[in-house]
């Protein structure tokens with residue numbers, strides 16, 4: 001996807017990108033490519049792929065949520081900033097927190113945000129640790145390619161406010177959905193919508209899962225990562 005195709009496809013998503021935002025994305029792309037030569041951040045490295053599979057793919061989230069109305073957003077397992085950093089460039093009013101367990105990714109994001117003069121909170125932590133002191137805090141928790149849906153929902157729902165959403169960007173999800181349903185239910189949440197589409201020019205199936213949280217989470221309900229991995233949540237083992 002070249003830059004003019006990117007702009008055209010964004011228009012179809014009702015996004016009008018400014019020249020300033022385009023400049024910021026170009027700086028982001030160049031810095032990612034340069035940094036990636038000495039520190040492995042992403043396997044997607046050529047210009048057109050970065051525009052399609054990182055920038056455009058991140059912004060397809062607008063199919064699921066009106067980002068103009070979001071105040072606080074946490075992106076977990078953000079890696080080199082996807083989708084969180086791209087969202088912040090297009091929607092600068094959002095209070096953004098980016099979290100990753102991998103410190104080399106956080107270091108990259110620190111340098112990038114300084115370069116772009118973007119105000120963002122960067123957290124080097126595992127989600128399940130961070131959740132202990134940040135329950136019921138964010139309007140939206142996003143993630144792309146972080147864990148299967150059952151694990152992801154248990155990790156991220158505690159961080160969302162009541163009536164807030166987790167929005168997961170994923171490839172194929174058929175079997176994950178069945179696995180995740182019980183966990184979502186026990187965590188007093190519901191799948192509100194699933195948006196399924198092909199990424200521009202047959203670049204693979206995408207699913208955006210939008211899950212609404214209906215009740216506050218309590219510290220006592222958090223489980224260790226080990227337990228989350230080993231055994232699906234059940235009413236009795238909360």
Ligand code: SAM
Nearest residue numbers: 077078079082100101102125126127144145146
């Ligand atoms: N979201 C980015 C993207 O789509 O390009 C990165 C995806 S990468 C496959 C998964 C990232 O999630 C890694 O950077 C990893 O360190 C992070 N991650 C996985 N499990 C995590 C956890 N429990 N807490 C924090 N970060 C986690």
